[in-house]
Amino acid sequence: MQKHTFTISLFAGIFVLTAMAQFGVINQYLVSVIMLMGVNIMLSTSLNLVNGYMGEFSCGHGGFMCVGAYVSSIVTVLLFSKNHILGAPLLPPSLALFAFPLALFAGAAVAAVAGLVVAIPSFKTRGDYLAIITLAANYIVISAIDNMEIIGGPRGFMGMNATVNGMEGLLDIPWMLLWVLFGTVFTVWLLRRFVSSTLGKGVPAIAQDEIAAEIMSVDTNRMKLIAFMLSSGLAGLAGGLFAHILGYVNPHSFDIMKSTEVMVMVYLGGMGSLSGATLSAILFTVLLEVLRPLEIWKWVVIPLLLILLMQFRPEGIMGNKELSDLFPKLKKYYSFK
Amino acid sequence: MKRMTVKVLVAVLALALGAFALMGCGKDSDVIKIGFNLELTGDIPKVGEASKFAAEMLKEDINSKGGLEVAGKKYKLEFVYQDNEAKADSAVNAALKLITQDNVVAIVGPNSSKQAIPAGGICNDNQTPMVSPWSTNPDTTKDRPWVFRAAFLDPFQGPVAANFAAKQFSAKTAAVLFDIANDYSKGLAEIFKAEWEKKSGAGTVVAFESHGTKDQDFSAQLTKIVAAKPDFIFVPDNYNQVALIIKQAHDLGYKGPFMGSDAWGSAELMTLCGKDCIGQFFSTHYAAAGAQGATKEFIDRYNTKYKYVPDDVAALTWDATRLVLQAIQEAGKVDKDIKAERKIVRDALANIKEFAGITGTMKFHGTGDPDKCAVVVQISPEGKFEFKESVCPQ
Numbered sequence: 219m220q221k222h223t224f225t226i227s228l229f230a231g232i233f234v235l236t237a238m239a240q241f242g243v244i245n246q247y248l249v250s251v252i253m254l255m256g257v258n259i260m261l262s263t264s265l266n267l268v269n270g271y272m273g274e275f276s277c278g279h280g281g282f283m284c285v286g287a288y289v290s291s292i293v294t295v296l297l298f299s300k301n302h303i304l305g306a307p308l309l310p311p312s313l314a315l316f317a318f319p320l321a322l323f324a325g326a327a328v329a330a331v332a333g334l335v336v337a338i339p340s341f342k343t344r345g346d347y348l349a350i351i352t353l354a355a356n357y358i359v360i361s362a363i364d365n366m367e368i369i370g371g372p373r374g375f376m377g378m379n380a381t382v383n384g385m386e387g388l389l390d391i392p393w394m395l396l397w398v399l400f401g402t403v404f405t406v407w408l409l410r411r412f413v414s415s416t417l418g419k420g421v422p423a424i425a426q427d428e429i430a431a432e433i434m435s436v437d438t439n440r441m442k443l444i445a446f447m448l449s450s451g452l453a454g455l456a457g458g459l460f461a462h463i464l465g466y467v468n469p470h471s472f473d474i475m476k477s478t479e480v481m482v483m484v485y486l487g488g489m490g491s492l493s494g495a496t497l498s499a500i501l502f503t504v505l506l507e508v509l510r511p512l513e514i515w516k517w518v519v520i521p522l523l524l525i526l527l528m529q530f531r532p533e534g535i536m537g538n539k540e541l542s543d544l545f546p547k548l549k550k551y552y553s554f555k
Numbered sequence: 556m557k558r559m560t561v562k563v564l565v566a567v568l569a570l571a572l573g574a575f576a577l578m579g580c581g582k583d584s585d586v587i588k589i590g591f592n593l594e595l596t597g598d599i600p601k602v603g604e605a606s607k608f609a610a611e612m613l614k615e616d617i618n619s620k621g622g623l624e625v626a627g628k629k630y631k632l633e634f635v636y637q638d639n640e641a642k643a644d645s646a647v648n649a650a651l652k653l654i655t656q657d658n659v660v661a662i663v664g665p666n667s668s669k670q671a672i673p674a675g676g677i678c679n680d681n682q683t684p685m686v687s688p689w690s691t692n693p694d695t696t697k698d699r700p701w702v703f704r705a706a707f708l709d710p711f712q713g714p715v716a717a718n719f720a721a722k723q724f725s726a727k728t729a730a731v732l733f734d735i736a737n738d739y740s741k742g743l744a745e746i747f748k749a750e751w752e753k754k755s756g757a758g759t760v761v762a763f764e765s766h767g768t769k770d771q772d773f774s775a776q777l778t779k780i781v782a783a784k785p786d787f788i789f790v791p792d793n794y795n796q797v798a799l800i801i802k803q804a805h806d807l808g809y810k811g812p813f814m815g816s817d818a819w820g821s822a823e824l825m826t827l828c829g830k831d832c833i834g835q836f837f838s839t840h841y842a843a844a845g846a847q848g849a850t851k852e853f854i855d856r857y858n859t860k861y862k863y864v865p866d867d868v869a870a871l872t873w874d875a876t877r878l879v880l881q882a883i884q885e886a887g888k889v890d891k892d893i894k895a896e897r898k899i900v901r902d903a904l905a906n907i908k909e910f911a912g913i914t915g916t917m918k919f920h921g922t923g924d925p926d927k928c929a930v931v932v933q934i935s936p937e938g939k940f941e942f943k944e945s946v947c948p949q
Binding site: 247248250364371372379460464465 | 595596600636637638642643644645647648649651652654655656668669672673676680681692694735736737738741742767
């Protein structure tokens with residue numbers, strides 16, 4: 219029983235949060251901050267797989283998020299909103315609840331395929347050169363969408379609210395909060411299972427020495443393919459949720475600034491630590507909100523905090539340790555492999 | 556020791572979360588709160604700053620007279636500024652914060668369409684009136700009864716530029732250079748092209764070239780444009796790029812005129828562009844040089860207070876905020892219940908048919924978008940934007 223404490227309290231936490239949002243105990247602003255926090259956790263943990271565990275330097279995570287956001291939005295808009303491509307919605311709004319996870323999955327799948335753009339060159343190159351390729355991938359995605367008139371180009375794309383309203387019409391609870399919480403738990407769970415699996419052990423092996431890993435029978439090309447596609451697919455999932463939280467996407471919301479934010483979260487939390495990436499995503503989102511009244515000074519305070527942290531703790535908040543390494547007693551409360 | 560550091564960090568994190576959850580309490584009865592969702596940091600901080608300055612000036616005006624009079628009672632104004640970092644997601648959070656934590660009656664801003672479209676959706680869903688001073692994208696107010704604006708739309712400005720240029724330059728052919736990654740620039744370029752070809756026949760836009768947002772060198776596009784020998788070049792671009800484009804066109808031997816749009820109208824255009832811009836025309840929301848009456852008074856006071864001539868966004872914020880204040884007064888009472896108060900303010904806003912602003916008279920027809928006149932200005936040898944012509948919707 220004790221082994222399941224963590225899992226039980228996690229789901230109880232989700233239930234309590236949703237109930238609090240439902241009955242107005244926490245207001246919509248806090249709900250929105252919690253949702254963006256979830257999206258940030260998904261982004262930072264998924265980038266951590268590549269930048270932390272695999273030791274590569276990918277700086278185009280925003281591009282994959284963008285692909286996921288657009289694909290899932292296009293699917294839900296075609297299905298449930300009046301649009302200028304197909305005209306009337308294809309399905310009645312009552313089906314939104316069932317179609318929404320599929321749309322999110324479609325976004326994640328296409329983003330994973332887009333991850334190939336980075337994964338295949340990574341067979342032959344690494345380090346700074348791969349970093350430039352990831353940067354280029356980010357720009358390619360944004361320029362491509364800028365030039366696609368049918369999905370609004372630089373004007374952005376909207377109409378996702380009909381899907382969210384459709385779900386709420388079926389049962390009036392804060393669905394988006396629920397989806398984001400599930401998405402976050404799913405992402406962290408999947409990454410945790412992956413990096414601690416026999417297959418996933420190949421990822422840190424690549425980080426330490428690629429040739430040695432190859433000699434020790436790690437198929438490095440296959441590992442890189444899996445790691446990049448998993449990372450970009452999860453970023454796409456986060457993008458799909460982000461698009462449906464806002465109800466509007468604009469390609470320039472996912473530019474190099476977004477990618478940089480995600481990288482800051484990864485390095486703040488510590489490379490190769492899932493709990494670090496989670497904590498830093500929470501900390502970063504809260505800092506951005508709490509320091510909002512400082513206006514321009516916020517952009518002095520946050521970078522200054524980063525510099526101080528890097529000065530006194532260059533490995534990030536958690537280094538490459540997990541929370542359970544620091545507080546061994548926690549291990550009693552969960553039963554991960 | 557290391558473990559201690561981590562424990563301290565975790566504790567700080569927990570404290571920050573707790574403090575965050577407790578934020579935003581406290582209420583006051585004889586105060587009317589209006590929220591401002593502005594671009595105070597990020598890509599376009601000057602826009603947010605101009606908005607904030609104009610709003611502060613208006614607040615001081617009214618509070619120095621004892622407050623805003625609603626149904627015989629004076630209420631002090633309190634303006635709450637939230638920074639949206641010129642980002643769409645941040646604008647949504649800022650709007651929600653203003654609505655649910657700060658309990659504002661109405662929201663002014665965001666200015667730029669990228670933020671105003673999602674924030675407008677949030678305000679409409681949460682039944683809070685919102686007025687965007689500067690957003691020109693039709694989607695901001697479309698199908699949103701709670702969202703209004705103080706600026707004219709892009710589909711109006713395109714024909715204004717086309718008609719004025721045809722008359723002023725006796726032009727038969729035109730060339731267009733625009734920013735493909737900027738929705739405003741691209742939209743306006745396309746509307747202009749359609750309008751011009753409708754007037755002068757197909758193929759009279761002899762060159763239709765685009766560039767990227769961060770581009771510095773336009774010689775490839777300009778060489779093509781100059782070779783096509785247009786009667787004038789239409790450049791619906793931001794002022795910083797306009798300065799480069801005009802200089803480079805002159806270097807390539809182009810002698811003809813340029814026509815621009817409201818994004819030219821920044822106080823900084825002349826410092827960047829210098830003598831190359833003198834004599835060029837652009838359409839905008841208001842003309843600072845040669846202004847009369849209330850507009851002149853506003854410009855002079857702003858200039859003395861903040862030491863520069865206000866650009867259009869400041870004037871539009873002034874109008875947008877006054878529009879909200881007038882609606883609050885016309886609502887006739889201040890309801891204690893914030894939701895009811897928002898509802899009567901929205902109804903009063905929707906009932907305003909005509910509003911005399913410092914950027915011209917606005918006429919509303921129930922869509923939240925005003926019909927108002929655009930002005931065309933010419934850049935004088937002293938670098939002032941001089942009134943040339945006023946173009947009104949038919």
